[in-house]
Amino acid sequence: MITEQMWDSIRWKSRRGMREIDLMLTPFVDKHLPKLGEDVFKSYNEFLNLTDLDLVRFLLRRVEPEDVAVKEMVDLIIKCHDEDLKNGDLPTLDLD
Numbered sequence: 001m002i003t004e005q006m007w008d009s010i011r012w013k014s015r016r017g018m019r020e021i022d023l024m025l026t027p028f029v030d031k032h033l034p035k036l037g038e039d040v041f042k043s044y045n046e047f048l049n050l051t052d053l054d055l056v057r058f059l060l061r062r063v064e065p066e067d068v069a070v071k072e073m074v075d076l077i078i079k080c081h082d083e084d085l086k087n088g089d090l091p092t093l094d095l096d
Contacts, residue, residue, distance in 0.1 A: 034081040047073040
């Protein structure tokens, strides 16, 4: 069971201080992660142990993760982010 303290912790860990990452992770945690179950929650918590540099490289599709679990999480976050953008639920950010 995921406690409120665990949610608070994962929200805090998701705030990385890099706008590019925060614009993807914060909405993922607030809107999508609660619907995805405890296994995904645990995987996401492990995913947050990556460095900010790795996160930005993976989430901005600069580098493909070699680890299968990391790749699955990156794909899920990007998919949710792209859906939010398509639905007009997020501001756009020109990263190129």
